[in-house]
Amino acid sequence: MNLLIHTAGAPKRLRLRDGARLCGLVLGVMVAAAMLPACTGVQPPAAYGPCPTAAQLAWQRMETNMFCHFGPNTFSGLEWGEGTEPEDLFNPTDLDCVQWCAVAQGAGMKGVIITAKHHDGFCLWPNPVSSHTVRESSWRDGKGDVLRDLSDACRQYGLGFGVYISPWDRHAPDYGTPHYNLTFRQTLEDALSHYGPVFEQWFDGANGEGPEGRRQQYDWTLFNTTVAALQPHAVIFSDVGPGCRWVGNEQGRGGVTCWSRLSTQGFAPGAEAPGAAVLGSGQSDGQCWLPAEADVSLHDGWFYHPQQQTKSLQRLLSIYYSSVGRNALLLLNVPPDRRGRITEADSVRLMEFRRALDTIFACDLAQESRVTASGQLGGGGCRRYAADNVLDTAYHTYWAVADTHLQPTLTLHLREAVAFNRVMLQEYIPLGQRVAHFAVQVTDTNGAWRTVAQGTTIGYKRILLLPDMRADAVRICFDGCLAAPVINRVALYYDAIYRPEEGERQ
Ligand code: FUL
Helix, strand or coil: CCHHHCCCCCCHHHHHHHHHHHHHHHHHHHHHHHCCHHHCCCCCCCCCCCCCCHHHHHHHCCCEEEEECCCHHHHHCCCCCCCCCCHHHCCCCCCCHHHHHHHHHHCCCCEEEEEEECCCCCECCCCCCCCCEHHHCCHHHHCCCHHHHHHHHHHHHCCEEEEEECCCCCCCCCCCCHHHHHHHHHHHHHHHHCCCCCCEEECCCCCCCCHHHCCCCCCHHHHHHHHHHHCCCCEEEECCCCCEEECCCCECCCCCCCCCEECCCCCCCHHHCCCHHHHHHCCCCCCEECCEEEEEECCCCCCCCCCCCCCCHHHHHHHHHHHCCECEEEEEECCCCCCCCCCHHHHHHHHHHHHHHHHHCCCCCCCCCEEEECCCCCCCCCHHHCHHHHCCCCCCCCEECCCCCCCCEEEEEEEEEEEEEEEEEEECHHHCCCEEEEEEEEECCCCCCEEEEEECCCCCCEEEEEEEEEEEEEEEEEEEECCCCEEEEEEEECCCCCCCCCCCCC
C-alpha cells in the first residue's frame, strides 16, 4: 500500500486499488484471527426461516442475465406466432451465438436464456417429438441447431446456459389433451439432456388456446420433476417457482419491499398465481425461499422488430436500481435480429450500460472507514463476526450480533468527509432474510444525527438512491428485524451518471 497516493487530489481509482489491497490485508488478518481462542465456543448465527439452496444462491449472485427471444416471430414481426408459420420462415442469414455471448459478457451478464420454444411451438433444436423444428426448415439444410451453437458459445465464454420452453403450444396436434403433458415432458427431456448444464429453466405461465381452441391442463408436478431429475442444479422459474418467482411485471421493477420468500401452496403459474403486488413484494413469512426475477426487454417488444428503439442508458440504470438494487435478479431481453446477430445499436447501448455501472460502483467511499457497532457476536475479541467485515468484498464474511440483539446499529466513521448519493447494503442470505425495517442516518461536523433514508427489506442486495450529501459518519439503524441481522456488506458510492426522477429515490 502506497500511502503517498492518499492526497486530496488523488484519483479515486488509485484509492480503490489501495483500498482493495487493504481489504486483502484485512481479510488475511480476519482469517487468522478467526482461529484465535476469542471465538472458541461462539456458535455461528442459526439460519432463520427458509434459506436459499446452493443453486439459488449462485443464481442470485449472477445479478444480471441476458434473455434472447428468437424464433419465427423474429421474421414475421409478430410477438405471439400462430403456430401455422412454415418452418422455412426461420432463416437467419448469419447466426452467430458467439457474438451474443461476447455481447453478454461485455455487458457484465453471467448467463443467457434462449426461447428454445415459444408459444408458436417452433423448436430451435431438432426435437424428436415435434415436426415443427429447425430440422424441417431449409436453414443450414435442416442440420442447424441453435441450442447447440448457443450452449457451446456459453461454455466458451464461461456464461450460464438457460432455456425458456413454453408449455403453451399453438402448433402441437395433441395440445389440449392429457397426452400433451407427456409430449411436453419428452420435449423437456430432449432439450435438457444434450447441451450440458442448464442454470435456469424458464416456464412461462401463459395458457392460451391450442389447435381448435383447446386448452391444456398443465401437469406442473411432472414438468418440475422432469427438470429436477435431469438438471438438479437448474433454478426453475415460473410465476411461483419452485426456484425463483416472476416479479409481477415486465418492466424490470422489483417491489420497494422485496422479500425472497413466498408461500406457494394452493397457487400455480399463470391465472392461478398470486397477484402482481404479492409477486413484487414477496412475503415476510413466506414458507419457501423464492427470490424475484425481473424480466424486461431492451426494446418495446420481446422479439426483434426493425423499427423498435433501444432503451436509453438512463432507463437502463433506472431498471438496474429497481431490480438488482431491490433484491431481484435482472433478466434483460436482447432480441437477435434476422441475421441472427445482436444489432450494433443494442450492443453499443449495453456496453454504455456496463461502463456506467463500472464507473458508478468503482469506488466504495466507505472502504477506509472505521466501523463500530452496538454489538457483536462473541464480543470484541471475536473477529469472525466483527463489524468491519461489512467492508470487505469476500462474500462469506459478515457482521453478526447476539440473537437477542434485534435493533442493532452499525456506524461507518469516514476517514474524511465524503460526498455520496448511494448506499448499498447486503444481508448474508445463506442464513435467511431478516431485516424488515432500517434507517440511514448521517452526521457532519456538528455531531447531530439526521435520518436521510428509511427502508424495509434488504435481502441479497439493496441500493438506496439518496440526494447528493456529505457526511463524516453514516449510521445504519436496523430497527425492525425478524431475527438479529447478519450483514455482509455496506458501501457508499457517488453516482454522477444516473439522475433519478423526483419521487424515485430509494
Ligand atoms: C410472456 C410471453 O407471453 C411473452 O411473449 C414473453 O415471452 C414474456 C417473457 O413472457 O408471458
